Amino acid sequence: MGRKKKRVVIKRVKPKLPEFFLCPRCGSQTIQVELNRKELFAVIKCGSCGLKEEIKISRGSQPVDAYAKFIDEYSS
Ligand SMILES: [Zn+2]
Numbered sequence: 652m653g654r655k656k657k658r659v660v661i662k663r664v665k666p667k668l669p670e671f672f673l674c675p676r677c678g679s680q681t682i683q684v685e686l687n688r689k690e691l692f693a694v695i696k697c698g699s700c701g702l703k704e705e706i707k708i709s710r711g712s713q714p715v716d717a718y719a720k721f722i723d724e725y726s727s
Pocket residue numbers: 674675676677678679681697698699700701702
């Protein structure tokens with residue numbers, strides 16, 4: 652009997668792909684968002700012009716949320 656082993660392998664690998672966003676100051680797609688979920692803030696950093704900003708986030712925020720907030724605050 653060809654017994655098929657049901658092997659369910661759940662890989663819990665979180666690829667840590669850096670997400671880059673568009674920088675409102677220099678216009679390069681070099682903004683990186685580092686989330687600090689413990690203390691609920693995000694550090695927005697531009698690898699091109701050196702722009703650096705700390706943004707408060709809420710629980711469950713994604714990098715894109717922090718970025719959106721950053722853009723909001725930057726343009727106001
Ligand atoms: Zn920049």
